[in-house]
Amino acid sequence: MSLSTIQREINRLLGTPPEIQIKPSPECHLLIDGTYFKRTNCLVVYFDNDLKYFQLCRYSKTEHKDEIEQDLRRLKRGGVNILSVTADGKNAVRSALKKVFPDAKFQRCLVHI
Numbered sequence: 001m002s003l004s005t006i007q008r009e010i011n012r013l014l015g016t017p018p019e020i021q022i023k024p025s026p027e028c029h030l031l032i033d034g035t036y037f038k039r040t041n042c043l044v045v046y047f048d049n050d051l052k053y054f055q056l057c058r059y060s061k062t063e064h065k066d067e068i069e070q071d072l073r074r075l076k077r078g079g080v081n082i083l084s085v086t087a088d089g090k091n092a093v094r095s096a097l098k099k100v101f102p103d104a105k106f107q108r109c110l111v112h113i
Contacts, residue, residue: 020054020055020056020057022055022056022074022075022078022079022080023048023051023053023055023078023079023080024078024079024080025048025050025051025055025079025080025081026079026081027050027081027083028048028049028050028051028055028075028080028081028082028083029048029049029050029082029083029084029085029086030046030047030048030049030055030075030080030082030084030085030086031045031046031047031049031085031086031087031109032044032045032046032047032068032085032086032087032093033045033047033087033088033109034062034063034088040061041059041060041061042059042060042061042062042063043057043058043059044057044058044059044060044063044067044068044071045057046071046075048080049086055075055078055080056071056074056075058071063090063092063093064092065091065092065095065096066096068092068093068096069096069099069100072096072097072099072100072101073100076100076101081101082097082100082101082104083104083105084104084105084106084107085097085101085104085105085106085107086107086108086109087106087107087108087109088108088109089108089109093106094106
């Protein structure tokens with residue numbers, strides 16, 4: 001394909017991004033991780049390991065505790081019952097999890113260790 005064709009396709013996709021639908025999950029083991037783009041933007045993803053499904057994602061400036069807490073509450077309203085979370089070990093995820101799902105277990109990702 002030509003460069004202009006690729007640019008048109010990218011612009012079309014960015015103009016109408018797909019909307020992720022939350023799937024109810026009574027016993028969810030969630031993976032949370034953020035990927036940074038040039039240290040100015042961050043994509044935080046919430047992957048349900050049991051369903052093998054991305055339950056939610058957020059594009060933000062950083063992995064912020066208040067935003068993660070909002071996302072966890074949104075998942076809870078969508079019927080997701082989180083039993084455990086595996087993440088990079090940053091305090092934002094851990095403290096947000098304790099507020100929304102106080103009985104859920106937290107595990108630090110071995111790759112991040």
